[in-house]
Amino acid sequence: MRLSSGRSIPVPEHAGRRPQEKGSQDALGNKILPSDELARKLSAHRKDGKRIVFTNGCFDLLHVGHVRYLQAAKKLGNLLVVAINSDRSVRALKGESRPIQAEQDRLEILAALECVDYVTLFEEETPQRIIELLQPDILVKGGDWPREKIVGREEVESRGGKVVTIPYVVGASTTGLIQKIFRSSSQA
Numbered sequence: 369m370r371l372s373s374g375r376s377i378p379v380p381e382h383a384g385r386r387p388q389e390k391g392s393q394d395a396l397g398n399k400i401l402p403s404d405e406l407a408r409k410l411s412a413h414r415k416d417g418k419r420i421v422f423t424n425g426c427f428d429l430l431h432v433g434h435v436r437y438l439q440a441a442k443k444l445g446n447l448l449v450v451a452i453n454s455d456r457s458v459r460a461l462k463g464e465s466r467p468i469q470a471e472q473d474r475l476e477i478l479a480a481l482e483c484v485d486y487v488t489l490f491e492e493e494t495p496q497r498i499i500e501l502l503q504p505d506i507l508v509k510g511g512d513w514p515r516e517k518i519v520g521r522e523e524v525e526s527r528g529g530k531v532v533t534i535p536y537v538v539g540a541s542t543t544g545l546i547q548k549i550f551r552s553s554s555q556a
Contacts (some may be wrong), residue, residue, distance in 0.1 A: 399479035403488050406449070407501050410486075414505075419445035422520075423502030424495040426429045426458045427474050428467045433537035435481070441508040442483040449486045451498050460493050501518050505529045511536040515525045 382390065401409065410420055421444045442448040452474050457467060458467040471489055479487045490498045499507065499520030507524040511533045517519065521531045 399485065400475045400487050403451075403490065403498055403501055406486055406488050407503075410449070410502055410504075411420065411449070413447055414503075418447050420447050420449060420502070420504045421445035421506045421508060422449045422451070422499065422502060423508040424451040424453070424490070424498070426453045426462065426467060426468055427478055428458065428462075430477055436537055437508075437510060437534050438478075438481060438545060439483045441532075442485075444506050444508065447484060447485040448506065449502060450484050450489070451488050451490050451495055451502075452478065453493075454489050454491045457491055457493055496520060497521075499523055503527065507531045509533055 383400070387489055414420060421441050423438070423441050425434075430494065438448065452471065453461065454470045455467055458471075469477075475487050475489065478484050488498070488502075492498075496519050504524060506529060507518065507520050508517050509531075513533060515531065515533065518531055518533075525529055
């Protein structure tokens with residue numbers, strides 16, 4: 369990634385590292401699941417009357433904007449599912465210097481949050497396929513997304529679901545955090 373200063377961030381050493389195929393570590397209570405297994409679990413939860421909330425993103429460096437966003441999303445239903453872009457997908461969207469943290473690390477960090485019930489990974493640049501597979505009742509995106517550009521909106525609404533945008537936390541961004549780190553390190 370090129371910063372405004374012209375400096376570049378090197379490609380992380382973790383590039384290509386893959387998450388575990390089956391579930392999460394015991395300490396995370398099986399919150400990290402492959403999408404097909406998660407679809408089966410969500411189907412059972414739906415039969416029990418649970419409202420499934422879904423969101424997605426890179427979640428590269430977790431910051432206060434992410435935490436507030438996820439906490440607000442959780443309040444919209446019974447279960448919050450977070451799908452994260454794979455390392456390959458993040459590179460395609462953000463450039464070769466991203467992600468900063470490997471997908472397995474990002475999965476584990478999100479799974480450790482109390483407001484998050486399940487975390488899964490998707491390889492594509494958009495969450496279209498995983499939204500179709502998981503069939504959430506509520507699709508959530510940040511307020512910086514225009515409603516008409518929210519991927520999966522039509523599928524969710526056609527099944528009677530809702531699409532909700534949560535206000536963007538001004539000044540809270542991964543890119544801004546990276547730039548701040550570089551400014552601090554250049555002054556040291």
